[in-house]
Amino acid sequence: KKVIIVGGVAGGASAAARLRRLDEEAHIIMFERDEYISFANCGLPYYIGDTITDRSKLIVQTPEAMIQRFNLDIRTKSEVIAVHPERKTVTVRSVEKGTYEESYDALILSPGAAPIRPALPGIDHPQIHTVRNIPDTDRIKKQVISPETKTAVVVGGGYIGVEMAENLKEAGLEVTMVQSADQLLGTFDREMSNIMAQEMEQQGVELLFQDTVESFKDTNGKVTLTLRSGRVLTSGLVILAVGVKPDTGFLKDSGIALGSRGHIQVNTALETNIPNIYAVGDAVEIHEDGAVTAIPLAGPANKQGRIAADRVAGLKTTYKGGHGTSIIKVFQLTGAQTGLTEKKLKELDTDYHTVYVHPNAHAAYYPGATPMTIKLLFDPQGVILGAQAVGRIGVDKRIDDIATVLHFGGTVTDLTELDLAYAPPFSSAKDPVNMLGYVAE
Ligand code: FAD
Numbered sequence: 001k002k003v004i005i006v007g008g009v010a011g012g013a014s015a016a017a018r019l020r021r022l023d024e025e026a027h028i029i030m031f032e033r034d035e036y037i038s039f040a041n042c043g044l045p046y047y048i049g050d051t052i053t054d055r056s057k058l059i060v061q062t063p064e065a066m067i068q069r070f071n072l073d074i075r076t077k078s079e080v081i082a083v084h085p086e087r088k089t090v091t092v093r094s095v096e097k098g099t100y101e102e103s104y105d106a107l108i109l110s111p112g113a114a115p116i117r118p119a120l121p122g123i124d125h126p127q128i129h130t131v132r133n134i135p136d137t138d139r140i141k142k143q144v145i146s147p148e149t150k151t152a153v154v155v156g157g158g159y160i161g162v163e164m165a166e167n168l169k170e171a172g173l174e175v176t177m178v179q180s181a182d183q184l185l186g187t188f189d190r191e192m193s194n195i196m197a198q199e200m201e202q203q204g205v206e207l208l209f210q211d212t213v214e215s216f217k218d219t220n221g222k223v224t225l226t227l228r229s230g231r232v233l234t235s236g237l238v239i240l241a242v243g244v245k246p247d248t249g250f251l252k253d254s255g256i257a258l259g260s261r262g263h264i265q266v267n268t269a270l271e272t273n274i275p276n277i278y279a280v281g282d283a284v285e286i287h288e289d290g291a292v293t294a295i296p297l298a299g300p301a302n303k304q305g306r307i308a309a310d311r312v313a314g315l316k317t318t319y320k321g322g323h324g325t326s327i328i329k330v331f332q333l334t335g336a337q338t339g340l341t342e343k344k345l346k347e348l349d350t351d352y353h354t355v356y357v358h359p360n361a362h363a364a365y366y367p368g369a370t371p372m373t374i375k376l377l378f379d380p381q382g383v384i385l386g387a388q389a390v391g392r393i394g395v396d397k398r399i400d401d402i403a404t405v406l407h408f409g410g411t412v413t414d415l416t417e418l419d420l421a422y423a424p425p426f427s428s429a430k431d432p433v434n435m436l437g438y439v440a441e
Contacts, residue, residue, distance in 0.1 A: 003312055004090055004104040005030045006080045008037030010298050011110030011281030013061065014305030020070040022313035028072050029102065031092060033079040036134050037063055042298055044137045045160070048144060049167025058134065083107065083254040085274045106276045106312045109251075109264060110305060113244035113282035113296050122216030127223045128238040131160055143237050144171050151175070152237040153225060155213055157184040159328055161241035162196070165205050166331055168239070176206040176233060178213060178225070180242075187326060188335060188388050189342045192375055195390045196330040203331045244296055246283040259285045263294050268318040270308045278311060280304035286319060295324050323386075325403040332392055336399035339386030339406050342377055351380050355440045359432040361394030366424035374398060376436050382411035387436075394432070401433045412440035 003019060005012045008030045016030050030037070038061035046052045063074040077095035084090070089101045115130035117123055129140050143149050152168045154161050157179030169175045177200070183190040184197050184207075197207055211227045216238070218224070224234045246262045257265040257273040263285035270278045270286075281301035285294040300322050310317040327336040345352045355376050360369040372391025378384050387402040389395045405414050415437025422429055430438070 001105045002027045003106045005108045007110035008032030010301040011305035013038040014302045015108045015309045018306045018309035030074045031078045032076045045163040045167045049170040108308045109279040110281045111247045111283050114247040116243045130240050149236040151235045153235045154239045156241035164239045178208045180212045192388045196335050199333045278308040280308050334395040335390045337388040338403035363424035412437045
């Protein structure tokens with residue numbers, strides 16, 4: 001059996017490794033447009049901020065190591081530019097081998113999502129960067145360490161924008177963030193994200209809300225940004241982090257069904273509308289019972305890669321869906337969330353209840369205790385709909401506990417009943433998650 005995988009990072013590399021474990025004989029070809037496969041996208045901002053100091057640690061697997069370990073046919077600097085389902089082939093444009101066609105019995109697509117570059121005047125200035133891969137990171141790092149670079153402007157206050165702002169600040173630059181919405185991090189409700197915005201301001205990041213860039217222009221090698229408010233900023237380094245879009249341009253004539261924003265449409269078996277073609281990761285939207293979800297995060301991409309490989313190997317695994325559970329470090333704080341926000345519930349016009357608690361992360365009498373804020377959303381029957389938490393320590397495990405209960409359709413009573421690990425350095429006899437349940441009941 002000959003299996004082609006398009007994309008060699010989160011979803012693609014997971015699919016390749018899993019497939020090899022399930023099928024020792026298959027000829028597995030992985031095409032990757034870039035030079036690197038299986039790198040730590042999520043670690044890139046922390047290398048720019050110098051928390052990760054060793055660049056080689058970002059490269060989780062080299063093609064050589066992966067070829068040796070999994071007996072794969074990995075072809076880097078090879079872009080798949082078209083898919084031809086009628087003859088079961090793909091067209092490949094390779095830096096070394098030119099353009100050729102390769103046939104498949106099964107095809108797994110994991111091309112990911114590309115940063116959005118809005119069509120604004122001056123957007124092609126060389127000092128304006130997006131952050132997706134190692135070459136982007138090398139370019140940004142070079143500029144960050146140049147003594148000429150003293151300031152940076154980050155456009156966009158989502159996860160990547162906030163992580164970049166923190167890391168550029170840590171690297172010693174003066175940082176201004178331009179955010180079109182009236183809050184950061186849209187997966188949180190405003191009062192929760194405001195706690196993180198305050199932390200950013202206290203750490204010296206200037207935040208400009210409800211403003212957008214109208215144009216860029218060159219000023220002696222630097223970039224001048226003109227904002228809608230009329231404000232003008234000039235900086236040697238601009239990071240553009242205004243969202244991502246599925247990297248699926250090469251599929252437009254393939255007959256593979258795409259959604260309105262270019263996502264590949266798949267079912268819970270990760271099958272596209274065309275037999276033997278599967279798709280996973282940031283590039284897909286999953287259709288189930290009339291609902292559509294697209295979550296551009298590493299956890300879903302890895303899980304889906306594994307499931308697509310199972311399917312190719314004949315196993316009947318399905319993707320059970322996700323709740324968009326996510327987490328971010330904002331200087332000294334951690335913010336994490338799972339499920340629906342209050343904003344979203346209002347949009348859906350459904351009945352819900354909200355509670356907040358402000359417990360200490362561990363017993364107050366044990367040194368280092370700090371409070372956190374947890375917000376819980378649940379329906380009139382007590383079924384958990386979503387939760388958000390912000391604090392210095394212990395936020396991650398509380399949201400993971402609630403995400404687990406949410407996954408199993410649990411209620412606020414389940415939160416009171418959870419039997420959680422306790423000793424004073426770690427928690428309280430009534431864990432914050434139990435407390436949340438008591439208050440909600
Ligand atoms: P990718 O990992 O993007 O891989 C797709 C690969 O396919 C790319 O290497 C691309 O070059 C290649 N490709 C595309 N088209 C073609 C083609 N036609 N031919 C050949 N190759 C092609 N997620 C989290 O959950 N937590 C985090 O903390 C987090 N931090 C992040 C920080 C940054 C800076 C970035 C950029 C992303 C972050 N993410 C995070 C998101 C996470 O990295 C993605 O969800 C995940 O990598 C998606 O996996 P994927 O396989 O769909 O796509």
